[in-house]
Amino acid sequence: MLSILVGVLYTAGVYMLLRRSILKFIIGIIFMSNATNLLVFISAGLVAGKPAFVNGATTNVSQLADPMPQALVLTAIVIGLGMAVFILALKYKYFEVTGTDDLDQLKQTDSQK
Amino acid sequence: MLPMLNLVILYFLFALSIFILPKAIKSQKGILIAFLQMAAFVWFVFKVPLVSANNSELLFLKWIPELGLNFEFLLDGLSLAFALLVTGVGVLVFLYAHSYMKSYDNTAKFFFFLLLFSGAMLGLVLSANLIQLFIFWELTTVLSFFLISFFNEKELARKAAFQSLVITFLGGLSLLAGIIVIGSAVDSYSINDWVAGADKIKSSSSYVPGLILILIGVFTKSAQFPFHFWLPGAMQAPAPVSAYLHSATMVKAGVFLLARLSPALGGTDEWTFIVPLFGVITMLVGSYFAITQTDLKAILAYTTINALGVLVLLLGIDTNLSIKAAVLFLFIHAFYKASLFMIAGFIEKKTGTREINELGGLIKSFPITSAIALLALLSMAGLPPMLGFLGKELIYEAKVQSPGFGSMIFIFGFISNVLMFAVSMKVLFKVFLGKAKKTYTVSRFKNTFFVIGPAILVLISLVIGIAPNLFGKWIIEPATNVIYASPVNVELALWHGFNQVLLLSIATVVLGSMLSYILIKYNRVEVLWQKFNTTVFPVNLPELFTKTIESFVAFSVSKTKILQHGYHRYYILSIIVFTAVLLWVQLFVTKGWQFEIPFTFKPFYISGLVFIIMLATLFSVITRSRIAAILSMGVTGYGMALIFLYYSAVDLAITQILSETLIVVMFMLILQRLPTFTKLSSKATKIRDLIVSIIFGTAMTLVTLKAINVNLSSPISEFFMQNSFQKAFGENVVNVILVDFRALDTLGEATVLVIAAVGVSVLLFSKKSKS
Amino acid sequence: MNSIILQIASKYVRWLLVIFSVIILLRGHNAPGGGFIGGLLAGLSLAYKGFAFTPELLKTEMKVKPESFMGLGLMLIFISVWPGVFIKSAFMEGIWFTIPFPFTEGYKFGTPFLFDIGVFFTVIGVTVLFLFSLSNNKSWK
């Protein structure tokens, strides 16, 4: 079920990436980011209701949820946050400079001179 | 034997030092270099006795032995013959250049490159490792590029330099490939190993492709048909360069290599078919086009092509006679052609033209020069008592006796010789004899260096022509022995009886004289002939070359425009499609889809949650309101946080909520300053994008499903859980991983955030906004 | 968004949030929380004031620049890297000692904790700088 959600999120992400609006593009990026995080999270297996807290008394650790992917996803979320904000700022700046939201206007750097 | 290496190094060091010479000496650098060449020449002369006893010296230095790459300098009959040519002609050319280059600026550059070239050429002919030889080979290519483009502000010179560079570089690549291909058969690049393993090479499957690749290299360098056309173009170079590179040395590099490889690769059917074939064609092309030229240097260039053709032909015939003839002709040609080029340069300097129709009767103004030219032309025409006569006789003999398609070769050789004779006579009568169109005054002393080079060369030619035996024994025989790989007796004599060959020579002279008479007497014949040539041979190779390059560039431009079209979305599209295709291929190949899909709706509230997230996502995609899109994106994010929470990831859920909040806040901050959505894509585009997205999305789903089902090893995280409390003193394993077990990740992550923050501030705070 | 309610509420809520974030940070090692979460919370609480009033006000009011927060945070991280290599064997190796605390076993303090505090400050600085930058516009109300 969750893997289908991954697929849906990727589909939505890619579709949004392929739109011409800058804003939609960023939403696409965030969907992709979420999809990837979810993928990482679920690919290591899921354990419900047993978070990885241990103390001296804990013995049977193998029943707890795997904390590793959690840590990885946490890192990835934070990195994704940084990236997302930066791209937001970049697109905003671009809009400020050029006054367009259309990605198809981004042709100048590829044109022959 | 170290001197050989030192000698080559000396050349390079000396070349570098040209730039730092004190001014007073700097102006005499031509003479200075001539002394260096002289010393080298003498050193080689002293090696003659050694070599004529059929001994050789080898210097072996390890370099990168694993690659088969070593320094191997070999001095034997063949390399000595070439080394003598390189240094001997070098002396004279530098003396000549000393005078010739006086009127130009930047001569330091010129002498630098020319001397470097000299060193590279010397290194080339002394190389016994083929990769080492290739290195020097490429150096000569590059240096000749610099020398041809010496008059760099002339477009023609640049074009010619570029053309010769591309052709010879192409050939160089082919040569390299050939060397590697054949080298892998005997696992060595040393010529000695090649000769020793000749049978192994010839029977291996790589022989034919390797031979062809090497021959392409040889043919480009030695201006064989159909690569010959760069050589006339190269006449844009200053005269010393033409005299040195394009007659005596560089173009002979290919001939040298052919001779070097002859014992290793020669003698097979392929060799005796391909090599003479191209030699004959080149010989004919050279002489045929030489006759209708009117530019003195162009005539010389085409006759050089002819001579190179003859040399290749003789090496290809591969009999002891033909090889003997080849070695002899090598010297003959170097002698007369270098002197003629020098004289041509002299004439151009003094008269301001190279057009033979504008010249005439130069003997009156320049008697000495003209006399030298006369002798050189006689040698070229193959008349006694010059060395050229000897050569021609020997060549005829070789051709007559050549196996295989000997008679054909013989007929073509005869035609070519007739043409060559006519060309020589034409030049002689049109330029030096006949009516003077203008008289030139010359001061006697300034010309010394101009004349001394050609004079010496012609004199040698004359002396050896009359008394050739010593020369034959000492120089020709050792070289022939090396090429033929078995002892050959060389007896040379100017007069060797009244025989078939002499008859041929007489016929050549008679026919040639008639032809040249017609050409000189009736200018119209020549003009008509030229017209005939342009109609019958409409393909102008240099132009074809330029056109090919141009059309290739045009092709590249159009293809690049198609690929680098600038549409950002299509870049993404192509990446996604590429990924999706590869993923699907892999899914099929590894049959990853065959296992069961654990499709359950339990627990139902998670299913409900997933359903809501999907709806939110979908809504965010299709809505036309920006705020709605962002908020539903937020819902997706919070939904994910709930999933995390359910599946035991408390910290993760909190982080997700907070960062999602932050992102939504950021969006809201700039939202009002961005334009509203407008409809930009057509329906067809949307459908296409949708299909691509779905293909990609399903691929990812399947991949995920697969991942859940494969478990190759138990995870390392159990270690963390066991040690988190005891060794790292923390109960929250996730946090302990972040700050202790994998703290380096967190360090990087914090750095990413800081960079992003500073980056955003750099981007948006600006003292002066530039647009 | 210049609402009075927000402004009044912010006075109290903000400080509550900051205190809460510090608690989150401190207990992070043993319970959900930690530097990231705490930092984000604290950063958002500062931003909250920005929402309530104007970011310009916050900018003038804040005595410490966000960049200094980040610098301090990274510095703490950097410092926490070193004790391990000198006292034990490797960079970043955890060094722990116990601060005696009345009525309990004592509070364990170590370089990983220092590290976490560094992260905390860094994230505060980053969040605030993000908000400053993106709201850096005169039309913003």
Add this chain to the structure above:
Amino acid sequence: MNIVALPLLIPFALAISLLLFRSPTIGRWVGPLGSFAIFIVSLYLFSNLQTNGILTLNMGGWDAPFGIVLVIDYLSALMLVVSSLILVVVSLFALRFLTDDIPLNRFYFFFFTLAMGMNGAFITGDVFNLYVWFEVMLISSFVLITMGKKKEQLEGGIKYLALNLIGSFLFLAGLGLLYGKTGTLNMAHLAEILRNDNQAVLMNTSGILFFVAFGIKAAIFPLYFWLPASYHTPNITITTLFAGLLTKVGVYTFIRFFTLFFVQDQPFWHNLLLITAGFTMVIGGMAAASYYETRRILSYHIISQIGYMIMGLGIFTPLAIAGAVFFTLHNMIAKTGAFVASGMIAKIKGTYQLKEIGGLYKDNPLLAVLFIIPAFALAGIPPLSGFFAKFMLIKAGFENGNYIITAVALLTGILTLYSMIKIWNEAFLKKQPDNQAGKVDVKLAWPDYLPLTILATASVLMGIFAASVFSYTMEAANQLIEPSHYINSVLKNKMP
């Protein structure tokens, strides 16, 4: 004391100090001196490696595969040394060539974070850690490329960023799958698991994700589009920094991953690598031939040359991989040199357009010499560094029977030469065009020549001392082809 972490920590400390102290004077000193310190440390580590074998450091004292381990083998060390040399050069270059719209100390801040990310990527022995360093490097480069805030820079930045972000996501997804399947992130441990398991072929799907992710970073066909769209937009200093380093990190990871992990279904991977390599070479070369702007020519040229490196990996013999490594090292130096030269030309003439300039051969012979060395090195003309790299690759290709790709590689050499000679002909040999006659050239001072002199010398030395460079790269290749040594060094304390 085990100082393997220093290549990471030095730039980190320098970046912090630049964040805290923002005086330009400090930046002026910290930049070059800091880079030099990194260079020295790299050299020290390299010599240490030669005596002690593979160096490892378990961060936090946690044994591999549990903690993050830093590993320096020959490949890492060589990349470290050369890249830190590039850092030194670019830090000097920046002093003279950065324009006013980019504050120097800000530049150096991102410069060092970039260096930190790059060094981290080179020395880490942990795949997720690699991802983190990739991101550090990427976000630094995102900021750098947009720093001038001009329209085309923002535009190039958006394309660059978007495509690279997709790469990052795929990388991360691949990582998740990898962990999900194997339960470990340590490279050596992964390699051990994947090599001893016949089910490992199921990993190929994650392999694809890595292939695309690294392909985007390394700019191979058909994933390279971001590079020519963006590389010519920022200040030449920044372009130079990117040109020498960024794509090569992608190549590094390619080599690392496809020698360590994805070795089960070799024909598939090697054919895929070779096909993409061939297209990359040809299309990059063709595109380079079609431009008349130095930075664009050189940008496409980067792509073309990436093809050679990937080709070496695809042939997959020790010699071929050594050739790929050699080629990468050579290319980092020579390519940076070519970009530096183009920056110098542009500073003198005020434009990158070849049609508007000329006459430099006469006016500035020193620059001519300094340009032609890296240019010919790139074209593979002996005895400069490029020749040996190319020779190794071609030899390996022929000996392994990969005739087609080798022929393509050889013929691409012509395209390379053509584009280099085009710059030479137009900028140096040709006369200044008449319509530009009025322009006054900017005179360069001696510090302007310093960076290029270092690079040209390095390129020549690499040719002269090709034997030792060869033996290093051969060592690297042997370690890569036979990774048991690597695995054992990393997992020496592995708990049962």
